[in-house]
Amino acid sequence: MRRIGVVPGFAFLGRSANFEIGESVIAFRGGDPYALAILAGFLNTLKVALAGCVLATVLGVVLGVAGLSGNLLLASLVRAYVEFVRNTPLLLQLFFWIALAQAFPPPRRAISAFDALLLTNRGVYVPSLTVHGFTTWTWVTLVVVLIVTVAALRLARRDGAFHLRRSMLVVVLGIAAAAAAAPTTGASLDLDLPTLAGFNIRGGHVLTPEFAALLTGLVVKFAAAIAEIVRAGIQSVDRGQREAARAMGLREMQIMRLVVLPQAMRVITPLTTSSYLDLAKDSSLAVAIGYPDLVSVLNTTANTTGQSLEALTIMIGAYLVLNLSISFAMNLYNRRVVLRGATRA
Template sequence: MKTSSAESVSLVRLIYDVRVRAILYQILAVVGVVAIGWYLFSNMSDKLARQSIATGFGFLSREAGFTISQAFIEYRPSDTYGRALLVGIVNTLWVSFFGCILATLIGTIVGILRLSSNPLLRLLMLAYVEALRNVPLLLYLFLWYAIIVAVLPGARDALNPLPGIYLSNGGLYVPNLAWSGAHAGVLVALALGIAAAMRIAGTMRRRRIETGRERAVWPFVLAAIALPTLLAFLVLRPDTTIDWPSVGRFRMAGGLHLTPEFTALLVGLSLSASAAVAEIVRSGIQSVAKGQWEAARAMGLHEGATMRLVVLPQALRVIVPPMTSTYLSLVKNSSLAIAIGYPDLVMVANTTMNQTGQAIEAIAIFMMVYLGLSLAISAFMNWYNARVAIKER
């Protein structure tokens, strides 16, 4: 009897233990979500079966039979729906990647100029930010597309803003390097070299803090990046022939052709996101106390060194978290490409579901792709934020 009472008391204590209850609640929540999902899936499958609608992902191996206007990997209409969706994914990644880079570069410059001592320049940057932040992105996509198609000259009179780069109503033409497996190997070696250089720089920084001895870091960083890349280049010997675009009699010849839809989408996404980046950079810089600026000037640092060595390391802890949201928004806003006809993932998936009738599977695919991209960006930015965060001693 006493043993039974003691076991009851132990069981009650176990149930009311905070850690046990926290784990128990999580298990119950997961079981509930799985049960609801299974019920919805079973109900959907039953309804579709009654209407003789095919389900499953077997359609991915069937012939697509439609063309894609812009494909950065090899694609033919005789390829499968799976290959077509892969083209859409690559197209989305391509425009999102370069959009993030351009938005960061333009936004950083605009954000710094927003703090200029020149009132006219400051006012112009303010007008830039407000004009882009307060007009829907979709309208700007229509505007940039109309400008490219209706305002820019034809191929014979194409604009040549930079050597090897042409812009006309047919789109953007840039130098092209035929990609191969050897180039991918060199790129992997470069990535490994950059990772090694970051590790070496971090180790030498910690030793400098521990010992107080200053030592040049750049030779070791340069060697860590250059040696693996050079070795891979010598071993793999990739073809480095560049196909340069040129103006023909009736159309452009050579190079990589980026359609008006891609160009308009890239410009629209980059400029729209750059306005948000500019405000993030401005607020991050202004979050650094004025005493830090004054101390740097008192030590004889010029403005560039003050910004690079004193202000930005402290501003990054304010800048990085909202930048993550900006990048996520840019990637998800790329789905507006369907409005101007750029064949991103959503447009290819819509064509697929219209031809196969399997809308649920197609929607599930691009939902999972966008979820995966968002989680990958968040993980990378959280890792970077942890590295640049100022750590207390």
Template sequence: MTIRKTSSPAPRRRLSWYDPALRSWIYQGLILAVVGFVVWYLVSNTLHNLSARNISSGFGFLHREAGFAIGESAIAYTPADTYERAILVGLLNTLKVSVIGIVAATLFGTILGVARLSKNWLVARVAGAYVEIVRNIPLLLQLFFWYAVITTNTPGPRQALHPLPGVFLSNRGLKLPTLHGGAVDWMLGGLGLAIVAIIVLGHWARKRQDATGRVLPLGRIAMAILIGLPVLGWLFSGASLAVDMPYLKGFNFTGGMTLSPEFAALLAGLVLYTSAFVAEVVRSGIQSVDRGQWEAAGSLGLSRARMLRLVILPQALRVIVPPMTSQYLNLTKNSSLAIAVGYPDIVSVVNTTLNQTGQAIEGILIIMAAYLVVSLSISIFMNWYNQRIALVER
């Protein structure tokens, strides 16, 4: 005779205030209810006030004609275009100065950070003085300073400096020759593709070297790609190689491309200010590497430059990348100060839009959404890169 063991039924869980799981659910529900009530109150109160003042709401104004000009534009734009395209122009201008600023601040800040640790007394002290002075002056004042320097120390168009054929420097900006037609867009696309190809090729070459020990001449191949793909882009564009040379007409220049004083002042201020913070991040990252790594690299007969590039910086990156992300985000958000020097970024364009349409809430929401998307994109990319270079423990 076999005796079957029957499992006893699980005891019923009684609702009790002393149950921590129950309490956590209640607290979370209360917080969610409070947040929901606050959001409902703000939205309903805003809609009521707008209705009482006969102010329309919504984003329908984006499809109306803008009616104002924008001094700089990465894409074709006229005052007859819509507010939607005007805001897109402002967003592209913000992205342009942010991307160029991040690259330039990284390069200059890294040089400064290494210079602060130089064994040369003068180099280390000059780099240290630069970092301490620039970091402690507000960015807005620096933007005013660089704008004044650029606009007041350059001559007018008729007395413009003419160092090279087709190159003119005046208080209207730097005029440069450019290609006719859409060749420039195709060449820039080829350049972007070349950069991506070089990054992928470098990753593959590193894996190949680890597996086989064979070194790929990456420098010469990268140079060929950087030159070849833009040339292929020009060939595929079907445009001629005719150059649009700028020339003086009346009281201003016409033709060619322009690097405006506003863009130059904004870029200079952002790069020089952010590079001081980047220098401190790089310096602290290098100093976090154990002294024994320097001694081990020196015992192999490596020069100081090769020690930094091959041994120290790859290890310091694990300390450098997280705070560097914050500096990239700060530079992107600080670009909103462009309105102080007249550069038409997204904040400037949206301000003009809401002054004409009265859609203040919608305009502020557009600005917030734009910076949120850009900042989150930078954070996601930098977090991905940080995970790639993180030490993998066995």
């Protein structure tokens, strides 16, 4: 390796990278160190993994509850969606979504949705929030409001129990207080909507076709898995619990929120953790559709430096850190769920 100019080790991380990254959370341009390029790729992976986990959870819970609906048509549609998505390869789905994203019209003939979303072959344009005039006093005010909100949330607990309505009210009041206090410090928050101006689109935030296709594919795929987990968790709760709650006069929504879900979460949480880990690992398929994630950047790094073993080592270490962090956070949450269930028992 030395004879052909490839010296083992990680000294190459300080050398200049001779390639560009099309999309990055942090600023990067050709000539910056390889270490910065790898960090940009890792942050791209982290961004799509976190967004995918949140959106897949929301969609999966909705589908899981809808699948147990007494409406036969709705339940059948959910079952068909779950079976179709779970039994087709994720890579094939990603190819479909990227082909669809690239088939959208150019910006001057953009497809508008709800007058706030524009679909084009250059990306998906969504509304964005623009912050103006943030000062030191603004941050101090927001920190004080956050501390007061957290303290109020702790006081909202009664006898160690968590009350959803009371906590949501505290959070809403905290957001309202922050929104009311911020302008007094000179700060302002504006909603920037994407609009067609000539042959281009101005305003808003653009999601590149690659990112939009990858995120959509991950959310659609793992929402189906989470829907099955939620369905199984809810069905694991004994029917006698529901009947007892109805005998006490509780409505169906109250039964689901206060009786069924707290017990089902002890089944749902561990299985959902596995789905999160799979989602984070499967985000590496982004290399197949051109999204510059960690795998893509490290592949380019290995090709340009010849440090294949080192690049592979960094890749393994980065995914270990990401997945172990997700697992640690979910295990902490699972421990709280188990303890809360044990306290009630």
